[in-house]
Amino acid sequence: MKPFHNICNSNHTNKTCLPQVSQHTVDQVLKNFHNIQNLWIELPAADLCTEDGVVLKWKAEFGSTLQNCIILGGNRIDLKPVTEQGLMLEDNRSIPESFHTNGELKLRVVWIISSLIAASTRHYLLEPIIRVQPTLKTPVVTDVDGQGTLCTSSEQLREFKEKPLAASAPLQRTQVPASNMNLRYAPYLELPEGIELQGATLVAIKPSGDGSSTSKEEVEAFVCEAFDGPFEAAVKTLVKRRTHVLELNGF
Template sequence: MQPKARVYADPSHVLDQFDRLPDSIVLLILNKLADVRSLGRCSAVSKRFNSLVFLVHDVYVKIDRVVTVDGDSDDPLSQSSPRHRNLFSNFLKFMLFTLLKPFHNLRSTNGSNKPVFPQLSHHSPAQVLKNFTHVRNLRIELPAGDVGTEEGVLLKWRAEFGSTLQSCVILGGTRIDQKLVSPEHESPVEDSGSIPDSFYTNGGLKLRVVWTISSLIAASTRHYLLRPIIKDHPTLKSLVLTDADGQGSLSMGEEQLKEFREKAVAASASSNRTQVPACNMKLKYAPYLDIPGGMALQGATVVTIRPSSEGSSGSNIRSETDAFISGAFDGPFKAAVRTLMKRRTYLLEMNGF
């Protein structure tokens, strides 16, 4: 008895279902993916994917650790870590290694079989991102906030930059905890609506000044380090640099990026950061503030900052500032800012530094 003949499909004629998708659909999927590590893995799948990955419009870079050139790493979330204290001086190093990790084994598709990034330690972040030639929206997340605070202290800031600082809002509180519920539902702290004299004598004002200066230094340092990336990506329309702690966020829109490219950035003489111009500040304070989510904020403070040269008159400027402040934070902190903005305003001035 002769065995029955079996017919097998020729593997070379099996249709890859992904090949049926047009490039526009694949790019739409890759844009939804955004994460640079995942995009790196996709680029290694096939020649077609490799040619499409670097055409995406949206890129998200999450930096989760500090890596030195010799490969040692420190925990960036530890307050005692020297890397935490020198986060910005090591920014280029850890951004470089984080960005390159998914690509370092990627080979060229032109037949030379050479690595796309042959020497890992010799490439800057700007060189890595240069392969993404159509980036419109770039979001970078640092592993931790830049301003050290004591446990229980709330400090959040958001800043907008063009070639220099345009607006900044800072929300702070000496302590955030569960709301105290009394039978009368009254605040446990006496509140006359004005800043008490003790605020000036017990270091309250000094603490807010420290918060303000520290936040502005953090924002201006982030801004300065973005120069090569902005220069090499004329397609950028939106750039956000934030951190995993949710402490600070620097943002630049299309017009602000255009201004950055057209005007010279004034660097601070004392460090690698953009110079902060002379500013007018408005401070609002509440000794105790109930916020949504069953929480309470003690020593609640909001500080709004604008360069002195821009003034504060004009309905357009006021409306833009109000919109920026109201949208600076999300959730209960947005409600906290809205409540604080109804409080009495105290004006301060600050020289450039």
């Protein structure tokens, strides 16, 4: 299913088939559609505002609660001159001590919390949609800026339907469970097409004591396939680096 703002009438004018979409919730719009199996919802803007030049992308999988989340961030992205491409800076693949004292770690924590709030808010959005669309199999919620993607597989969707949702109605999002986080960092990363990423950071998040049957290989595949293009290359480079383990309380 196309994003709502792309649904036009048969006369190819600028009027949409759903002229009052902005005045209704998504589940109200979809209740007039039947037997939907695949649904792609594209939000009109990203959830998180970042400073100019900052890169922040995330992808999350949910069942009845968070199952996996991958976050890729960077302080700045630049296009390196052709004459300088291929030059590598000295790097021992460890997180420098300054990372913990100069505010860089604190900034990453802000990125993590903000991304998880955005993901859990989109998850909350899905609940009434799933209630009115019993045939739905693979819902995806993304945004026009390509910042974040929430997805749910058929198996995860089945769990979503069977287990009660731990939600916070006043906050309009589901609760984020206590989680373990593996953080990897590179002060500088050279990517294909002459792109360089400063302060490259990869965070893989999974609920603490997760009893799901997801294998290590499936988790690794989710991490490495989360993004496309140079960002995919960034992830595959960062996963080879040393890991900094963090714990997050549920909120």
